[in-house]
Amino acid sequence: MSSPSHEAILRSASYLFGERGYRAVTVRDIAAKAGVSAALVIKQFRSKEKLFAAVQPDESTLAELDLPTSELGRALVFRVLMRRERGLQEPWATIPFAVLEAPSPDAARADIRERYLAAIAGLIGDRSADRRFASTVITLMIGFGESIRTLGLYDGWNFDDLASHYGAVVQTQIDACMAATLALQRSRVE
Structure with missing residues:
Protein backbone atom coordinates (compact mmCIF):
# COMPACT_ATOMS: atom_id res chain seq x y z
CA MET A 1 0.00 0.00 0.00
CA SER A 2 1.44 3.35 -0.98
CA SER A 3 1.41 6.46 1.15
CA PRO A 4 -0.20 9.79 0.23
CA SER A 5 3.27 11.26 -0.34
CA HIS A 6 4.16 8.37 -2.66
CA GLU A 7 1.01 8.97 -4.70
CA ALA A 8 1.64 12.74 -4.75
CA ILE A 9 5.15 12.15 -6.08
CA LEU A 10 3.85 9.85 -8.81
CA ARG A 11 1.13 12.33 -9.83
CA SER A 12 3.57 15.24 -9.85
CA ALA A 13 6.22 13.32 -11.79
CA SER A 14 3.67 12.09 -14.30
CA TYR A 15 2.37 15.60 -14.87
CA LEU A 16 5.79 17.26 -15.11
CA PHE A 17 7.37 14.59 -17.31
CA GLY A 18 4.31 14.69 -19.55
CA GLU A 19 4.41 18.48 -19.86
CA THR A 26 14.48 17.90 -11.91
CA VAL A 27 13.87 15.88 -8.78
CA ARG A 28 13.48 19.22 -6.99
CA ASP A 29 10.72 20.22 -9.44
CA ILE A 30 8.86 17.01 -8.71
CA ALA A 31 9.34 17.36 -4.96
CA ALA A 32 8.11 20.97 -4.96
CA LYS A 33 4.99 20.08 -6.96
CA ALA A 34 4.29 17.11 -4.66
CA GLY A 35 4.90 19.16 -1.52
CA VAL A 36 7.67 16.89 -0.25
CA SER A 37 11.45 17.05 0.01
CA ALA A 38 13.76 16.01 -2.80
CA ALA A 39 15.34 13.57 -0.33
CA LEU A 40 11.98 11.80 0.09
CA VAL A 41 11.63 11.47 -3.69
CA ILE A 42 15.06 9.84 -3.91
CA LYS A 43 14.39 7.68 -0.85
CA GLN A 44 11.19 6.30 -2.36
CA PHE A 45 12.29 5.95 -5.99
CA ARG A 46 16.12 5.78 -5.83
CA SER A 47 16.66 7.99 -8.90
CA LYS A 48 14.95 10.26 -11.40
CA GLU A 49 15.33 7.51 -14.01
CA LYS A 50 13.47 4.97 -11.84
CA LEU A 51 10.74 7.50 -11.10
CA PHE A 52 10.41 8.19 -14.83
CA ALA A 53 10.01 4.45 -15.43
CA ALA A 54 7.37 4.24 -12.69
CA VAL A 55 5.11 6.77 -14.40
CA GLN A 56 5.33 5.47 -17.93
CA PRO A 57 2.25 4.69 -19.99
CA ASP A 58 0.49 1.60 -18.78
CA GLU A 59 -1.67 -0.58 -20.97
CA SER A 60 -2.69 -2.86 -18.10
CA THR A 61 -6.09 -1.19 -17.79
CA LEU A 62 -6.93 -2.30 -21.32
CA ALA A 63 -7.65 -5.75 -19.90
CA GLU A 64 -10.58 -4.17 -18.04
CA LEU A 65 -12.36 -3.60 -21.35
CA ASP A 66 -14.55 -6.67 -21.21
CA LEU A 67 -16.86 -5.60 -24.02
CA PRO A 68 -18.05 -7.01 -27.30
CA THR A 69 -15.49 -6.30 -30.00
CA SER A 70 -18.05 -4.12 -31.78
CA GLU A 71 -17.91 -1.61 -28.90
CA LEU A 72 -14.14 -1.37 -28.40
CA GLY A 73 -13.45 1.63 -30.66
CA ARG A 74 -15.90 3.86 -28.83
CA ALA A 75 -14.76 2.52 -25.44
CA LEU A 76 -11.09 3.31 -26.15
CA VAL A 77 -11.97 6.87 -27.19
CA PHE A 78 -14.38 7.29 -24.28
CA ARG A 79 -11.59 6.43 -21.82
CA VAL A 80 -9.34 9.13 -23.30
CA LEU A 81 -12.11 11.70 -22.97
CA MET A 82 -12.92 10.67 -19.40
CA ARG A 83 -9.29 10.92 -18.32
CA ARG A 84 -9.01 14.32 -19.99
CA GLU A 85 -12.19 15.55 -18.31
CA ARG A 86 -10.90 14.39 -14.92
CA GLY A 87 -7.44 15.90 -15.41
CA LEU A 88 -5.73 12.50 -15.29
CA GLN A 89 -2.61 11.46 -17.16
CA GLU A 90 -3.37 10.24 -20.66
CA PRO A 91 -1.15 7.26 -21.49
CA TRP A 92 -1.76 7.57 -25.23
CA ALA A 93 -0.63 11.21 -25.21
CA THR A 94 2.48 10.54 -23.15
CA ILE A 95 3.87 7.68 -25.25
CA PRO A 96 5.92 10.03 -27.49
CA PHE A 97 7.47 11.68 -24.41
CA ALA A 98 8.05 8.32 -22.78
CA VAL A 99 10.13 7.24 -25.75
CA LEU A 100 11.86 10.42 -26.83
CA GLU A 101 12.66 11.68 -23.35
CA ALA A 102 13.65 8.37 -21.81
CA PRO A 103 17.20 7.95 -20.54
CA SER A 104 17.49 5.17 -23.12
CA PRO A 105 15.07 5.98 -26.00
CA ASP A 106 15.78 2.79 -27.96
CA ALA A 107 15.07 0.56 -24.97
CA ALA A 108 11.96 2.56 -24.09
CA ARG A 109 10.72 2.35 -27.69
CA ALA A 110 11.17 -1.42 -27.81
CA ASP A 111 9.54 -1.96 -24.42
CA ILE A 112 6.52 0.31 -24.93
CA ARG A 113 6.05 -0.85 -28.52
CA GLU A 114 5.90 -4.50 -27.51
CA ARG A 115 3.69 -3.94 -24.46
CA TYR A 116 1.14 -1.93 -26.40
CA LEU A 117 1.18 -4.19 -29.45
CA ALA A 118 0.64 -7.24 -27.26
CA ALA A 119 -2.15 -5.57 -25.28
CA ILE A 120 -4.06 -4.20 -28.28
CA ALA A 121 -3.51 -7.31 -30.40
CA GLY A 122 -4.90 -9.42 -27.56
CA LEU A 123 -7.82 -7.06 -27.06
CA ILE A 124 -8.90 -7.03 -30.71
CA GLY A 125 -7.80 -10.55 -31.63
CA ASP A 126 -5.09 -9.47 -34.08
CA ARG A 127 -3.17 -12.61 -35.00
CA SER A 128 -1.57 -11.22 -38.15
CA ALA A 129 2.18 -11.76 -38.33
CA ASP A 130 2.93 -8.04 -38.24
CA ARG A 131 -0.02 -7.11 -35.97
CA ARG A 132 -1.03 -4.50 -38.52
CA PHE A 133 -4.49 -3.87 -37.09
CA ALA A 134 -3.17 -3.41 -33.57
CA SER A 135 -0.46 -1.10 -34.96
CA THR A 136 -3.08 1.04 -36.68
CA VAL A 137 -5.31 1.21 -33.60
CA ILE A 138 -2.30 2.31 -31.54
CA THR A 139 -1.42 4.95 -34.11
CA LEU A 140 -4.98 6.28 -34.12
CA MET A 141 -5.14 6.40 -30.32
CA ILE A 142 -1.75 8.10 -29.91
CA GLY A 143 -2.77 10.68 -32.50
CA PHE A 144 -6.10 11.24 -30.79
CA GLY A 145 -4.64 11.54 -27.29
CA GLU A 146 -1.84 13.83 -28.39
CA SER A 147 -4.00 16.04 -30.62
CA ILE A 148 -6.45 16.66 -27.80
CA ARG A 149 -3.67 17.39 -25.32
CA THR A 150 -1.40 19.48 -27.52
CA LEU A 151 -3.64 21.13 -30.09
CA GLY A 152 -6.96 21.18 -28.28
CA LEU A 153 -8.59 19.60 -31.28
CA TYR A 154 -12.23 18.75 -30.73
CA ASP A 155 -12.61 21.45 -28.06
CA GLY A 156 -16.26 22.32 -27.87
CA TRP A 157 -17.46 18.98 -29.21
CA ASN A 158 -20.17 17.17 -27.33
CA PHE A 159 -18.52 14.39 -25.32
CA ASP A 160 -20.79 11.58 -26.59
CA ASP A 161 -20.69 12.84 -30.19
CA LEU A 162 -16.91 12.83 -30.15
CA ALA A 163 -16.74 9.37 -28.56
CA SER A 164 -19.04 8.06 -31.29
CA HIS A 165 -17.35 9.97 -34.13
CA ALA A 176 -11.13 -5.05 -40.39
CA CYS A 177 -9.16 -7.23 -37.98
CA MET A 178 -12.23 -9.31 -37.23
CA ALA A 179 -12.99 -9.69 -40.95
CA ALA A 180 -9.41 -10.77 -41.69
CA THR A 181 -9.52 -13.28 -38.83
CA LEU A 182 -12.80 -14.75 -40.09
CA ALA A 183 -11.47 -14.95 -43.65
CA LEU A 184 -8.36 -16.76 -42.42
CA GLN A 185 -10.48 -19.21 -40.43
CA ARG A 186 -12.70 -19.89 -43.44
CA SER A 187 -9.69 -20.49 -45.69
CA ARG A 188 -8.32 -23.03 -43.22
CA VAL A 189 -11.63 -24.91 -43.17
CA GLU A 190 -11.90 -25.08 -46.94
Whole structure:
Protein backbone atom coordinates (compact mmCIF):
# COMPACT_ATOMS: atom_id res chain seq x y z
CA MET A 1 0.00 0.00 0.00
CA SER A 2 1.44 3.35 -0.98
CA SER A 3 1.41 6.46 1.15
CA PRO A 4 -0.20 9.79 0.23
CA SER A 5 3.27 11.26 -0.34
CA HIS A 6 4.16 8.37 -2.66
CA GLU A 7 1.01 8.97 -4.70
CA ALA A 8 1.64 12.74 -4.75
CA ILE A 9 5.15 12.15 -6.08
CA LEU A 10 3.85 9.85 -8.81
CA ARG A 11 1.13 12.33 -9.83
CA SER A 12 3.57 15.24 -9.85
CA ALA A 13 6.22 13.32 -11.79
CA SER A 14 3.67 12.09 -14.30
CA TYR A 15 2.37 15.60 -14.87
CA LEU A 16 5.79 17.26 -15.11
CA PHE A 17 7.37 14.59 -17.31
CA GLY A 18 4.31 14.69 -19.55
CA GLU A 19 4.41 18.48 -19.86
CA ARG A 20 8.15 19.11 -20.06
CA GLY A 21 9.88 15.82 -20.78
CA TYR A 22 12.52 13.90 -18.85
CA ARG A 23 15.50 16.19 -19.35
CA ALA A 24 13.72 19.43 -18.41
CA VAL A 25 12.41 18.14 -15.07
CA THR A 26 14.48 17.90 -11.91
CA VAL A 27 13.87 15.88 -8.78
CA ARG A 28 13.48 19.22 -6.99
CA ASP A 29 10.72 20.22 -9.44
CA ILE A 30 8.86 17.01 -8.71
CA ALA A 31 9.34 17.36 -4.96
CA ALA A 32 8.11 20.97 -4.96
CA LYS A 33 4.99 20.08 -6.96
CA ALA A 34 4.29 17.11 -4.66
CA GLY A 35 4.90 19.16 -1.52
CA VAL A 36 7.67 16.89 -0.25
CA SER A 37 11.45 17.05 0.01
CA ALA A 38 13.76 16.01 -2.80
CA ALA A 39 15.34 13.57 -0.33
CA LEU A 40 11.98 11.80 0.09
CA VAL A 41 11.63 11.47 -3.69
CA ILE A 42 15.06 9.84 -3.91
CA LYS A 43 14.39 7.68 -0.85
CA GLN A 44 11.19 6.30 -2.36
CA PHE A 45 12.29 5.95 -5.99
CA ARG A 46 16.12 5.78 -5.83
CA SER A 47 16.66 7.99 -8.90
CA LYS A 48 14.95 10.26 -11.40
CA GLU A 49 15.33 7.51 -14.01
CA LYS A 50 13.47 4.97 -11.84
CA LEU A 51 10.74 7.50 -11.10
CA PHE A 52 10.41 8.19 -14.83
CA ALA A 53 10.01 4.45 -15.43
CA ALA A 54 7.37 4.24 -12.69
CA VAL A 55 5.11 6.77 -14.40
CA GLN A 56 5.33 5.47 -17.93
CA PRO A 57 2.25 4.69 -19.99
CA ASP A 58 0.49 1.60 -18.78
CA GLU A 59 -1.67 -0.58 -20.97
CA SER A 60 -2.69 -2.86 -18.10
CA THR A 61 -6.09 -1.19 -17.79
CA LEU A 62 -6.93 -2.30 -21.32
CA ALA A 63 -7.65 -5.75 -19.90
CA GLU A 64 -10.58 -4.17 -18.04
CA LEU A 65 -12.36 -3.60 -21.35
CA ASP A 66 -14.55 -6.67 -21.21
CA LEU A 67 -16.86 -5.60 -24.02
CA PRO A 68 -18.05 -7.01 -27.30
CA THR A 69 -15.49 -6.30 -30.00
CA SER A 70 -18.05 -4.12 -31.78
CA GLU A 71 -17.91 -1.61 -28.90
CA LEU A 72 -14.14 -1.37 -28.40
CA GLY A 73 -13.45 1.63 -30.66
CA ARG A 74 -15.90 3.86 -28.83
CA ALA A 75 -14.76 2.52 -25.44
CA LEU A 76 -11.09 3.31 -26.15
CA VAL A 77 -11.97 6.87 -27.19
CA PHE A 78 -14.38 7.29 -24.28
CA ARG A 79 -11.59 6.43 -21.82
CA VAL A 80 -9.34 9.13 -23.30
CA LEU A 81 -12.11 11.70 -22.97
CA MET A 82 -12.92 10.67 -19.40
CA ARG A 83 -9.29 10.92 -18.32
CA ARG A 84 -9.01 14.32 -19.99
CA GLU A 85 -12.19 15.55 -18.31
CA ARG A 86 -10.90 14.39 -14.92
CA GLY A 87 -7.44 15.90 -15.41
CA LEU A 88 -5.73 12.50 -15.29
CA GLN A 89 -2.61 11.46 -17.16
CA GLU A 90 -3.37 10.24 -20.66
CA PRO A 91 -1.15 7.26 -21.49
CA TRP A 92 -1.76 7.57 -25.23
CA ALA A 93 -0.63 11.21 -25.21
CA THR A 94 2.48 10.54 -23.15
CA ILE A 95 3.87 7.68 -25.25
CA PRO A 96 5.92 10.03 -27.49
CA PHE A 97 7.47 11.68 -24.41
CA ALA A 98 8.05 8.32 -22.78
CA VAL A 99 10.13 7.24 -25.75
CA LEU A 100 11.86 10.42 -26.83
CA GLU A 101 12.66 11.68 -23.35
CA ALA A 102 13.65 8.37 -21.81
CA PRO A 103 17.20 7.95 -20.54
CA SER A 104 17.49 5.17 -23.12
CA PRO A 105 15.07 5.98 -26.00
CA ASP A 106 15.78 2.79 -27.96
CA ALA A 107 15.07 0.56 -24.97
CA ALA A 108 11.96 2.56 -24.09
CA ARG A 109 10.72 2.35 -27.69
CA ALA A 110 11.17 -1.42 -27.81
CA ASP A 111 9.54 -1.96 -24.42
CA ILE A 112 6.52 0.31 -24.93
CA ARG A 113 6.05 -0.85 -28.52
CA GLU A 114 5.90 -4.50 -27.51
CA ARG A 115 3.69 -3.94 -24.46
CA TYR A 116 1.14 -1.93 -26.40
CA LEU A 117 1.18 -4.19 -29.45
CA ALA A 118 0.64 -7.24 -27.26
CA ALA A 119 -2.15 -5.57 -25.28
CA ILE A 120 -4.06 -4.20 -28.28
CA ALA A 121 -3.51 -7.31 -30.40
CA GLY A 122 -4.90 -9.42 -27.56
CA LEU A 123 -7.82 -7.06 -27.06
CA ILE A 124 -8.90 -7.03 -30.71
CA GLY A 125 -7.80 -10.55 -31.63
CA ASP A 126 -5.09 -9.47 -34.08
CA ARG A 127 -3.17 -12.61 -35.00
CA SER A 128 -1.57 -11.22 -38.15
CA ALA A 129 2.18 -11.76 -38.33
CA ASP A 130 2.93 -8.04 -38.24
CA ARG A 131 -0.02 -7.11 -35.97
CA ARG A 132 -1.03 -4.50 -38.52
CA PHE A 133 -4.49 -3.87 -37.09
CA ALA A 134 -3.17 -3.41 -33.57
CA SER A 135 -0.46 -1.10 -34.96
CA THR A 136 -3.08 1.04 -36.68
CA VAL A 137 -5.31 1.21 -33.60
CA ILE A 138 -2.30 2.31 -31.54
CA THR A 139 -1.42 4.95 -34.11
CA LEU A 140 -4.98 6.28 -34.12
CA MET A 141 -5.14 6.40 -30.32
CA ILE A 142 -1.75 8.10 -29.91
CA GLY A 143 -2.77 10.68 -32.50
CA PHE A 144 -6.10 11.24 -30.79
CA GLY A 145 -4.64 11.54 -27.29
CA GLU A 146 -1.84 13.83 -28.39
CA SER A 147 -4.00 16.04 -30.62
CA ILE A 148 -6.45 16.66 -27.80
CA ARG A 149 -3.67 17.39 -25.32
CA THR A 150 -1.40 19.48 -27.52
CA LEU A 151 -3.64 21.13 -30.09
CA GLY A 152 -6.96 21.18 -28.28
CA LEU A 153 -8.59 19.60 -31.28
CA TYR A 154 -12.23 18.75 -30.73
CA ASP A 155 -12.61 21.45 -28.06
CA GLY A 156 -16.26 22.32 -27.87
CA TRP A 157 -17.46 18.98 -29.21
CA ASN A 158 -20.17 17.17 -27.33
CA PHE A 159 -18.52 14.39 -25.32
CA ASP A 160 -20.79 11.58 -26.59
CA ASP A 161 -20.69 12.84 -30.19
CA LEU A 162 -16.91 12.83 -30.15
CA ALA A 163 -16.74 9.37 -28.56
CA SER A 164 -19.04 8.06 -31.29
CA HIS A 165 -17.35 9.97 -34.13
CA TYR A 166 -13.72 9.11 -33.43
CA GLY A 167 -14.69 5.76 -31.92
CA ALA A 168 -16.10 4.83 -35.36
CA VAL A 169 -12.74 5.66 -36.94
CA VAL A 170 -10.93 3.35 -34.51
CA GLN A 171 -13.63 0.72 -34.88
CA THR A 172 -12.97 0.44 -38.64
CA GLN A 173 -9.58 -1.13 -37.88
CA ILE A 174 -11.03 -3.41 -35.21
CA ASP A 175 -13.73 -4.55 -37.64
CA ALA A 176 -11.13 -5.05 -40.39
CA CYS A 177 -9.16 -7.23 -37.98
CA MET A 178 -12.23 -9.31 -37.23
CA ALA A 179 -12.99 -9.69 -40.95
CA ALA A 180 -9.41 -10.77 -41.69
CA THR A 181 -9.52 -13.28 -38.83
CA LEU A 182 -12.80 -14.75 -40.09
CA ALA A 183 -11.47 -14.95 -43.65
CA LEU A 184 -8.36 -16.76 -42.42
CA GLN A 185 -10.48 -19.21 -40.43
CA ARG A 186 -12.70 -19.89 -43.44
CA SER A 187 -9.69 -20.49 -45.69
CA ARG A 188 -8.32 -23.03 -43.22
CA VAL A 189 -11.63 -24.91 -43.17
CA GLU A 190 -11.90 -25.08 -46.94
